[in-house]
Amino acid sequence: MQGLDTTSPSGRLLFSLLSVFSDYERAMIRSRGVAGLDRVCAQKRLGRPPMPADRVETINAMLLAG
Template structure:
């Protein structure tokens, strides 16, 4: 496409406008799909590695003086997951 001519410049502008329009439609559809999933009770993203019961048991073990590495081995949890979870719950 030769954009140095008026015809080429017009076509380039039209294709750019169509690309922006398609991107806006895609964004709108994605947002609508996420909203519909949320209404159905679905959660976006990866499921949590630890459920609340396991977190409570881990906290009890840590308060009892068990080391983090022992807790990780006992509950089969990666150390980074344990640290992230503890930071998230405060």
């Protein structure tokens, strides 16, 4: 990597441009990720599947029994 002299006007300009482009790229990556998650969530359920109702009832009965 080359050194960047931020004491000169051209160095500060280049540093500012790099900062702007990196902010833009980060925003684009985030928006693509969110769009992908939205697309997948519209098609199917994410995460652990729910427990069967009979197992939930058994757990609740055991909790009530102590």
